[in-house]
Amino acid sequence: MNTIILISLAVILFIWSIIKSKKKTKASLKIAKGMFLGMVSELIGIMAIVALVLSYLPPDLIKKLLGNSNLFLSSIYGAVIGTITIIPAFIAFPLSKSLYESGANLVAIAAFITTLTMVGFATMPIEIEHFGKKFTFYRNFLSFVFALVVALGMAVIL
Secondary structure, three states: HHHHHHHHHHHHHHHHHHOHHHHHHHHHHHHHHHHHHHHHHHHHHHHHHHHHHHOOHHHHHHHHHOOOOOOOHHHHHHHHHHHHOOOHHHHHHHHHHHHOOOOHHHHHHHHHHHHHHOOOOHHHHHHHHOOOOOHHHHHHHHHHHHHHHHHHHHHHOO
């Protein structure tokens, strides 16, 4: 139902945009097409890498690291993996489902997703250049700690 509402709203706004200015609507469609084509190639590449990793990574290893009965230890593993990897959140959610189906527990997945979005290990050089070493270190350290707090909070809720 929500999808139908969103699509209807998009169509209505698109028609309104055409009525308002055909020239601007056409220009924005060209820009959107270019952005979409650029994103699709990245998306397919990332999905291929994720598929390759999951095909070579035995489910037993995933279950051993992220499905550990020790929630704190599996959260640490999930947080470290999330810290190191750099993938968009819209890829992380389907990947998380695959990890869950392979035996990972939800607390480790929560740590993985939270650090993935909050901690920028791979982007540290850029962040250091713009904000300085001290700020970057403290932000990433606190983000890592709070990601673990969120994950362990999920353990209490779940």
